[in-house]
Amino acid sequence: MLIKDREPSQELLMLRGLKPRLHFTNEEKNYLDHKEKGFEGELAFDKLTEPLREKMAFLNDVTLKQNNNEYQIDSMAIASNKLHTFEVKNFEGDYIVKDNKWFSPSNIIVKNPLLQVQRTDTLLTQLLREKGFRHTVESHLIFINPEFNLYNIPSGLPIVYPAQLNRFIEKLNNEPVKITPSDMKLAQTLLSLHINDSTYSNLPHYDYQTLQKGIACPACLKFYSPPKYTSFHCESCQLQEGTEQAVLRSMKDFQLLFPSEKLTTNRLFDWCGVFKDKRTIRKVLKSNCQQQGHGVSSYFFR
Numbered sequence: 001m002l003i004k005d006r007e008p009s010q011e012l013l014m015l016r017g018l019k020p021r022l023h024f025t026n027e028e029k030n031y032l033d034h035k036e037k038g039f040e041g042e043l044a045f046d047k048l049t050e051p052l053r054e055k056m057a058f059l060n061d062v063t064l065k066q067n068n069n070e071y072q073i074d075s076m077a078i079a080s081n082k083l084h085t086f087e088v089k090n091f092e093g094d095y096i097v098k099d100n101k102w103f104s105p106s107n108i109i110v111k112n113p114l115l116q117v118q119r120t121d122t123l124l125t126q127l128l129r130e131k132g133f134r135h136t137v138e139s140h141l142i143f144i145n146p147e148f149n150l151y152n153i154p155s156g157l158p159i160v161y162p163a164q165l166n167r168f169i170e171k172l173n174n175e176p177v178k179i180t181p182s183d184m185k186l187a188q189t190l191l192s193l194h195i196n197d198s199t200y201s202n203l204p205h206y207d208y209q210t211l212q213k214g215i216a217c218p219a220c221l222k223f224y225s226p227p228k229y230t231s232f233h234c235e236s237c238q239l240q241e242g243t244e245q246a247v248l249r250s251m252k253d254f255q256l257l258f259p260s261e262k263l264t265t266n267r268l269f270d271w272c273g274v275f276k277d278k279r280t281i282r283k284v285l286k287s288n289c290q291q292q293g294h295g296v297s298s299y300f301f302r
């Protein structure tokens, strides 16, 4: 059973919205790539665990907070009074462990993911006991990328390597477990404790004036030229997109990046930057949003 599905985080959506409109530093580019890669790995894991959903209650991407400790769990599966946690890493290349420190293929120290797994395990066990659940917690560190290798690590750690992944899933699938009422109660409790907007401080600084205006192609992120009839045609990658859909996409980005700004015809016209007059904008707003007020002071929401 799928209790909570995975969606791109608010931060990832904001970074995606900013990318075509702002000049990213190399560091910011790397950060976005890292986030995209992580998300891709998690989606790949969701696909692999789909068959387990019949006998286990799954919660994907849950953020919890206890005594000021915020922690995020990529995936959890609950059945027969046991809770499995999965930390999914999409690391690629040859990693090596020296004196408990993890080094990437470019010889840069990365955060030891085992420490993260241990911390989550401890906090989650505490939370379960506080809420009166007797479930045991079993944590797993999953390496999803087939191009990943780890050297010099002792055995007996809760690590699942890419080559073991199919067997690991199969083993879980063969366990004679089922979702009990107590499992469902725990799943609902965890869902209710999930924090939707967790803190993120890694967004680049931006303001409305300096962001580039226009509608960027969703495939190649190049800005569109004015539409022909009712669709845009990307000159760079040849993608076709309906004007209404493109405007709605840009509108979503605007609302995500400027949540406290009012959505007006003039504002969206300026933000989209590619139309000769306001007719299309007005039409899209009228048919997709609710209008508040009339005339120049009116604004829209949905």
Ligand SMILES: [Zn+2]
Residues within 6 Å of the ligand: 217, 218, 219, 220, 221, 222, 234, 235, 236, 237, 238, 239
């Ligand atoms: Zn394109």
